[in-house]
Amino acid sequence: MMSLANTADAKALLENIRISNQSLETRMVLDLTESVNYKIFTLNRPNRIVIDLYKTDLSPDIKSARESGLIEKIRIAKNSRTKTRIVIETGEIVFYKVEKIAKGSNKNFRIVVDLKKGYEGSRKLVASSVNRKELIIAIDPGHGGKDPGARGSKVIEKDLVLKISKRLKKLIDAEKNMKAFLTRTDDSFPCPGGKKNCAQLESLNERISRAKKGKADLLISIHADAFTDPSVRGATLYALPDSRKVSKGSAYKIMYRPKTKTNIKLKSGISKRSIATLKTSQVDTHDQSIEIGSHILNAMKKDVRLRKLSPREAAFAVLKSTEIASVLIETSYLSNKNDEAFLVNPKNQDKISKAIVRGIKSYSSDAKQQLSN
Numbered sequence: 001m002m003s004l005a006n007t008a009d010a011k012a013l014l015e016n017i018r019i020s021n022q023s024l025e026t027r028m029v030l031d032l033t034e035s036v037n038y039k040i041f042t043l044n045r046p047n048r049i050v051i052d053l054y055k056t057d058l059s060p061d062i063k064s065a066r067e068s069g070l071i072e073k074i075r076i077a078k079n080s081r082t083k084t085r086i087v088i089e090t091g092e093i094v095f096y097k098v099e100k101i102a103k104g105s106n107k108n109f110r111i112v113v114d115l116k117k118g119y120e121g122s123r124k125l126v127a128s129s130v131n132r133k134e135l136i137i138a139i140d141p142g143h144g145g146k147d148p149g150a151r152g153s154k155v156i157e158k159d160l161v162l163k164i165s166k167r168l169k170k171l172i173d174a175e176k177n178m179k180a181f182l183t184r185t186d187d188s189f190p191c192p193g194g195k196k197n198c199a200q201l202e203s204l205n206e207r208i209s210r211a212k213k214g215k216a217d218l219l220i221s222i223h224a225d226a227f228t229d230p231s232v233r234g235a236t237l238y239a240l241p242d243s244r245k246v247s248k249g250s251a252y253k254i255m256y257r258p259k260t261k262t263n264i265k266l267k268s269g270i271s272k273r274s275i276a277t278l279k280t281s282q283v284d285t286h287d288q289s290i291e292i293g294s295h296i297l298n299a300m301k302k303d304v305r306l307r308k309l310s311p312r313e314a315a316f317a318v319l320k321s322t323e324i325a326s327v328l329i330e331t332s333y334l335s336n337k338n339d340e341a342f343l344v345n346p347k348n349q350d351k352i353s354k355a356i357v358r359g360i361k362s363y364s365s366d367a368k369q370q371l372s373n
Contacts, residue, residue, distance in 0.1 A: 051113070244315070
């Protein structure tokens with residue numbers, strides 16, 4: 001992961017390093033007297049972002065902010081007569097982006113490094129699945145209000161998925177250490193700020209916002225599919241790996257993560273005896289949206305016809321938050337008469353809901369076992 005900025009050759013002084021924090025993000029700003037060429041790359045064990053500044057010296061009066069937020073340590077060294085190296089230790093895998101800002105009205109040329117947590121949703125799901133606290137699940141009935149979704153001969157998607165979502169909530173609430181809430185409870189189109197109407201993307205973002213406000217550990221979006229070919233049938237589950245939760249074309253990149261044999265493990269120094277009180281910060285893991293999706297599909301295949309036996313990847317808006325693990329389930333095809341007949345039957349709606357709960361419980365059991373070994 002490397003980038004090279006082509007700027008002027010003038011020798012520069014690094015005068016200042018500033019750090020600021022906001023929620024799950026940290027920003028570091030390098031103030032230089034002149035524009036410079038620079039190179040960025042990442043290293044692991046420990047996790048580091050390295051910035052090489054060419055034809056750059058350190059100002060004798062350099063000011064460096066104290067480490068904070070996602071930055072655990074900063075080291076500055078002269079690697080050669082004209083190159084200055086800055087090493088940022090992050091302690092964990094993060095998303096990062098770098099941009100340069102020309103002098104303009106500001107007297108300094110600036111290099112801005114933005115960091116944000118990369119696997120926060122995955123860690124949160126693991127911790128909440130194994131500790132004694134309640135696992136909180138946001139259930140998102142797709143569409144609603146002005147947006148009917150797919151249409152069958154007997155039902156429209158927005159009404160069907162609301163019924164399934166309510167059944168699912170009831171089952172989850174009956175489980176020990178689990179509870180659920182809905183992003184919409186009636187035939188409404190979720191909009192921010194209590195607005196009665198909004199654009200599609202606004203509504204999708206509002207569903208994520210409601211999940212976060214409810215402190216959800218997992219978001220499950222319930223849908224029903226349709227296709228031009230009426231012979232296509234079966235349920236499909238979508239989930240994104242953490243590395244793909246950044247928008248396509250975004251300047252953010254994910255730090256390189258070495259391959260490991262175990263997907264879930266406790267961070268160094270954390271005792272296995274602490275599982276009952278495990279915190280998000282004590283877990284090292286990634287891609288748990290994919291993992292819990294696999295458990296849900298495995299549970300569904302006993303009672304529900306599946307189109308795909310493993311989670312598929314698609315950049316649906318409700319799956320793209322790095323702060324919350326999420327899956328989207330297309331329960332079956334309303335464009336197929338057999339699938340529609342299956343979906344409108346209340347007994348089968350219960351089968352779908354019970355399978356999802358079994359999948360969640362199976363995931364929690366597996367996560368606990370991995371952390372206990």
